[in-house]
Amino acid sequence: MTLPVADYAIIGGTGVYDPALLEHAREEEVTTRYGAVNCTVGEYQGKRIAFLPRHGKRHHTPPHQVNYKANIQALADMGVKHIFATAAVGSMRLALAPGALVAVDQFLDFTRGRPLTFFEDGEPVTHVDMTDPYCPRLRRLLVATAARAGITVANGGTYVCTEGPRFESPAEIRMFAQLGGDVVGMTSIPETVLAKERGLCYSTVAMVTNYCAGMSGAALSHQEVLDEMAKNVHVLRKLFFDAIAALPPDESGCACRTAAGGSL
Ligand code: HPA
Numbered sequence: 001m002t003l004p005v006a007d008y009a010i011i012g013g014t015g016v017y018d019p020a021l022l023e024h025a026r027e028e029e030v031t032t033r034y035g036a037v038n039c040t041v042g043e044y045q046g047k048r049i050a051f052l053p054r055h056g057k058r059h060h061t062p063p064h065q066v067n068y069k070a071n072i073q074a075l076a077d078m079g080v081k082h083i084f085a086t087a088a089v090g091s092m093r094l095a096l097a098p099g100a101l102v103a104v105d106q107f108l109d110f111t112r113g114r115p116l117t118f119f120e121d122g123e124p125v126t127h128v129d130m131t132d133p134y135c136p137r138l139r140r141l142l143v144a145t146a147a148r149a150g151i152t153v154a155n156g157g158t159y160v161c162t163e164g165p166r167f168e169s170p171a172e173i174r175m176f177a178q179l180g181g182d183v184v185g186m187t188s189i190p191e192t193v194l195a196k197e198r199g200l201c202y203s204t205v206a207m208v209t210n211y212c213a214g215m216s217g218a219a220l221s222h223q224e225v226l227d228e229m230a231k232n233v234h235v236l237r238k239l240f241f242d243a244i245a246a247l248p249p250d251e252s253g254c255a256c257r258t259a260a261g262g263s264l
Contacts, residue, residue: 004028004041006050008244009080010237011071013187014088014209015229019051021241032077035070041078045245050078054085054187062165063186069115072194082138082247083195083202084240088225089159089183090212092173096154096182098228100208101146101236103139105132105156108181109189111163116190118197119260128197129259137254138203138243145243151235157182159206161189170214184212201256205239207232 004026010019019025022042028050030037039052052071055061075083089102096102119126139155146153160176162168164186168176176184183206195202209228213220 003030004050004078006041006048006075006078006080007082008047008247009050009052009075009083010240011083011085011191012051012053013086014055015226015233016086016237017053017057020237022049022051025051030074030078032070032073034073035067037067037070037074039074044241047244049244050075050080054191064111064114064164066187068190068194069118072191072198072200073118076198076200081200082135082244083200084138084142084243085188085191085202085204086236086240087159087185087187087204087206088209088229089185089206090167090210090220091183091208092160092177092212092215093182094211096157096208098208098210099232100154101152101239102154102157102183102206102208103134103142104159104183104188104204104206105134105136105139106158107133107188107192108158108160108176108179110176111161111189113163114190116193118194126197126260128193128261130193130196132255133192133196135201135203135254135256138201141247142203142205142239142243145246146239149239149242151239153205153239157206159188159204160184162186167220168213173212173214183208196256196259199257199260201254205236207236
């Protein structure tokens with residue numbers, strides 16, 4: 001089996017299952033030592049792009065059971081250097097209403113029991129740098145690309161990652177907000193960490209689908225998240241494809257490449 005090749009990847013989160021704009025798209029299965037990954041590979045304006053729905057095409061894998069290691073390893077093996085990830089999130093800030101887009105720049109990790117690292121089981125002990133958990137270069141590019149299209153994307157924000165799959169209690173939300181969190185989701189960890197460990201540029205644009213538990217007075221539902229995502233998914237998808245098209249070809253100097261200490 002020959003490995004498909006791609007330079008860029010879009011990881012589609014909740015509500016983003018369709019690669020839509022990809023030309024010459026073909027389905028591929030990539031086998032890694034962590035498991036097999038299904039993705040779609042194609043082109044947009046001559047750039048080779050892999051599209052990977054994080055929860056599977058029919059949203060069958062819950063956030064705490066996503067095979068994050070296989071996903072990131074598959075993209076790295078295909079030659080991907082830049083990952084653009086979507087994420088459905090709840091908002092803890094009144095100013096970030098449903099429909100708002102946030103190019104996050106920090107995280108608070110409240111997961112437990114997920115795989116933490118590639119660097120175990122005989123791999124050299126490695127402490128990856130997390131000063132910039134999300135690639136600042138890609139974040140700036142996304143914000144600028146959005147501005148050109150008249151779309152507002154908040155430049156920075158702190159993503160609180162919970163274990164899920166349950167939503168949070170209002171008391172947890174009050175605590176996260178006091179700690180400096182802006183939005184809450186269930187998937188950015190360990191995805192961003194593993195991407196950094198493999199020396200990849202990784203960015204997330206979070207889409208606010210709801211105010212967090214206890215803020216609106218109403219109970220939360222997964223359907224509400226899906227409905228809000230469905231309204232705006234085309235905006236997010238177009239933004240990612242436009243950002244990839246605008247990315248200059250040689251990015252070998254990015255600090256993301258050596259965040260794991262050059263052991264790559
Ligand atoms: N909490 C956690 N994850 C989410 C939420 C939320 O309120 N909305 C969408 N994903």
